[in-house]
Amino acid sequence: MGPLKGIKIVEFAGLGPAPFCAMLLSDLGAEIIKIDRQKPISGRFDHDPRSQILNRGRRSIAVDLKNPDGQAAVFRLIDQADALIEGYRPGVMERLGFSPDICMERNPRLVYGRMTGWGQDGPLVAAPGHDINYIALTGTLHAIGRKDGPPTPPLNLVGDFGGGAYLAMGLLAAILEVNGSGLEAKGSGKGQIVDAAMVDAAASMMAYFFGFSASGYWNEERGSNYLDSGSPFYDTYETKDGKWIAIGSVEAKFWEQTWRLLDLDLEDMQSQHDRENWQETKEMVAEAVRQKTRDEWTEIFDGQEACVAPVLSLSEVPGHPHIVARQTIVNAGGINQPAPAPRFSRTKAELGKLPPARGEHSEEILCDWGFDTDEIAKLKDCGAVMQA
Helix, strand or coil: CCCCCCCEEEEECCCCHHHHHHHHHHHCCCEEEEEECCCCCCCCCCCCHHHCHHHCCCEEEEECCCCHHHHHHHHHHHHCCCEEEECCCCCHHHHHCCCHHHHHHHCCCCEEEEEECCCCCCCCCCCCCCHHHHHHCCCHHHHCCCCCCCCCCCCCHHHHHHHHHHHHHHHHHHHHHHHEEECCEECCCCCCEEEEEHHHHHHHHCHHHHHHHHHCCCCCCCCCCCCCCCCCCEEEEECCCCCEEEEECCCHHHHHHHHHHCCCCHHHCCCCCCHHHHHHHHHHHHHHHCCCCHHHHHHHHCCCCCCEEECCCCCCHHHCHHHHHHCCEEEECCEEEECCCCCCCCCCCCCCCCCCCCCCCHHHHHHHCCCCHHHHHHHHHCCCEECC
């Protein structure tokens, strides 16, 4: 099921953005084979595989990539694939013997997806880093935080998972270019490299705010703009029971309705976009919100045109009526997790296999991808492939 049914992808196991990209594509129906190490990386905790939601929907084969027979087996898989996903630092795939040149010479239609922090070139190409470093360089981190406070990391959503989403988009675009998009757009039949960098993805997602800056409307002091907690109509407020509500009443009609439902006097409402009034207005709103519990405010604002929502914890999310109605969070293998997104009217995307254990499907994959019984036995006997 899913619109990507029939697409075959080989994924070299990694962390963060690359497996997130693979999860998105497998959720939409692509068949993805995950090339796992036979042992976990030294010093890294090997979590319960079923809790590794980013690995869902795929089968795992555990291969010794330094074993010539293991390398040959992986090449046979790549030869049959539409795309390859790797998330190593630049040069690692080359050292392993799976460079783009070698793989694409064997499979000219292959789309070779590379996920890195800094990209495949530039002064920082060899530098280590994590999400926080990549978003620091794009202005993203500087813009997030409270007034007079430090920059606040937005989890690792922007660099890691934003980067993974951009890789998924790039792979789909390149696969479409190879195969053609219809009668008027004949496919090239030629694969290419997709260079997805987290620093590029973060910069791309800041396009709106670069525009604000160019217009002179963006103040570089954190917590002083209308979307960064500076304005009273776009912020979170603590309730009587120590929980929180989120107010996003940007439009004037929503802000006026919010004011009414907070039981504030409309005569005291000052010009919404006059920044000189923001701090005083925030104090008035904060005091009003503290008079009731989060659930009381939720009931008051339910069904109203006001753009106000309760701030839910992860454990509370699955029980919210809207989340339940849309089945936005599903339970698979005893673990709550997001359902596939987006949704399709005809080629419905469905949750696939549970996250696999390392090498759980080695024999099954080899059999399905054209290896005979004797070849599989030899690969296992020489240690090239491990069946969990």
